[in-house]
Amino acid sequence: MRRKKLVLVDGHSLAYRAFYALPTSLQTSRGEITNAVYGFISMLLSVLRDEKPDYVIVTFDKGPSFRVREYAEYKAHREKMPDEMRGQMGRVQEAVRVFGFPLVELDDYEADDLLGTLSKQAAEEGVDVVIVTGDRDALQLVDERITVLTSGRRFSDTTHYTPEKVREKYGLEPAQLIDLKALMGDSSDNIPGVKGVGQVGGTQMLQKYGTLDEVLKHVDAFSTRYRHALESQREQALLSQRLGRIVRDAPVTLDLEAAACWRDAARAPLLDFMRELEFRTLMLRVAELPGSASPDSQGQLSLFGAEQAAVPAPTVSVESGVTYQLVADEATLATLAAELRQRGGPLAVDTETTGTDALTAELVGISLSDQERVAWYLPVQAPAGEPVLPLAALQRHLGPLLADPTISKQGHNLKY
Structure with missing residues (x-):
């Protein structure tokens, strides 16, 4: 169960x-x-x-x-x-x-x-x-x-x-990390620790004696350098232990x-909040939440309010659990590029062109996806009256993403 x-x-x-x-x-x-x-x-x-x-x-x-x-x-x-x-x-x-x-x-x-x-x-x-x-x-x-x-x-x-995983990374039990910080200190929190001990020395002490209290009881067993540091900074070690220990009885x-209420919460306030902040790509992911219905004809996936009508709203298609979004304005493109880069890939890339000759074909559009059943299309050319993105905008926002060597990519027709 x-x-x-x-x-x-x-x-x-x-x-x-x-x-x-x-x-x-x-x-x-x-x-x-x-x-x-x-x-x-x-x-x-x-x-x-x-x-x-x-x-x-x-x-x-x-x-x-x-x-x-x-x-x-x-x-x-x-x-x-x-x-x-x-x-x-x-x-x-x-x-x-x-x-x-x-x-x-x-x-x-x-x-x-x-x-x-x-x-x-x-x-x-x-x-x-x-x-x-x-x-x-x-x-x-x-x-x-x-x-x-x-x-x-x-x-x-x-x-x-x-x-x-904690034992593998630190060589200690999770609870011993409190005493490790007491010995080595923590510069990010300004916890002093015991100067002269460090992470390696502190880890070895705790592996042998288990706790800070036992380490302090056995100072005579350490080298002169460690013994002097522990004896002269005993109170500092105990202070550091208190500062580093997370309270379990607040x-x-x-x-x-x-x-548990979030599972049955109405999604309209969340969608309204995202709409106000113009989080267009995030709105599509609300459908992943428990109890969220697929977008309906009443406008649940209308990504913009009436006051934003001047900005072209992306076309969204949701069929059989698959979501496709047309990204045809630079603001949405910038947000999408930032989110894809933050998620870190892998990223699937496909190009649409005017022909099959890589030397003469012109770019029509780019398709992107970094998750199953969700994809975006970025048009560069389209029939008269249809929205398109300037090539310079693609270069400005997609360029750093596609050039990032830490993000793995799988491509189709990339030679175009």
Whole structure:
């Protein structure tokens, strides 16, 4: 029997990753920057498609945590959130709400603490948990019921951390990563650690003695350099341990009933939100969500409101579960190119031409797909009155995507 699954999302972490993965040139026709919101929603849709969770909850940081009171330098060196991103955080949280996900934040606690607490409560109820985050601090939470999903440079480069995967990568049990950070420190969070120990030394100590407490009890067993470092920085090591340990008993209660509501939530608010921000390609992916009907004649797939009629609306065909979209304006092209690049391939490419002679044929259009049963057509030539894209626009937006050696491509008629 399949066990129920809860996806817990670190909202701030995903929003940051989205902001730095996509260019700030992603804007609405009104000039509103939307790259973080777009990437955040795209990542959520990918997680929902791949994980097929029963429950979803999104957590966010809310002001300074209790750690700052204990150690004023905690995260003090971090650069301020860019203004271009700060202006999008309200939209990111609005996106969470229109999806129908509970949004959890709590004064004095970080999102990690809420993830730690909610995952523990869910596991105790027999629910499997997937924590989605870009912050590897969460790896300390991994156990037989709790896994952590992180991404690399692109969100498509994901890794599922199980206990076995943590052991393979770090040579330690997940819970020992708290003490590893206490020994080696963490420059990204400004956790001091024990100067002179480092990751290799800390790992070896924990492999032999198991915990920081046992390491500190056996300082006489180490070399003079390590013994002096541990004895002189004992309190600093214990402070670092407290700073790095994720709270598992924050004052928040898991509500699985609320976390399941997204599956039956009305999709109109989500589609309206996407329409307002001109997320045309993302709207097609809403059909992947549970309970979403295929687009109907009443305009569920009308990607633009009446006020945007001046922008040519893409033609969408949905037949037998296959979706094709005509991309015939530069704004949609720019968004599509950014999303394809962020997902990281593989990418299928086909060309349509005026003939079969590669030396004389002219380009008519390009077809693209990076997933089953979904494709886009980009026209360069068309019958009189039909929309087309300038070749220069294709070069400007598709050029970097097609030239990126990290994205694998399969082509048909590429010689044209």
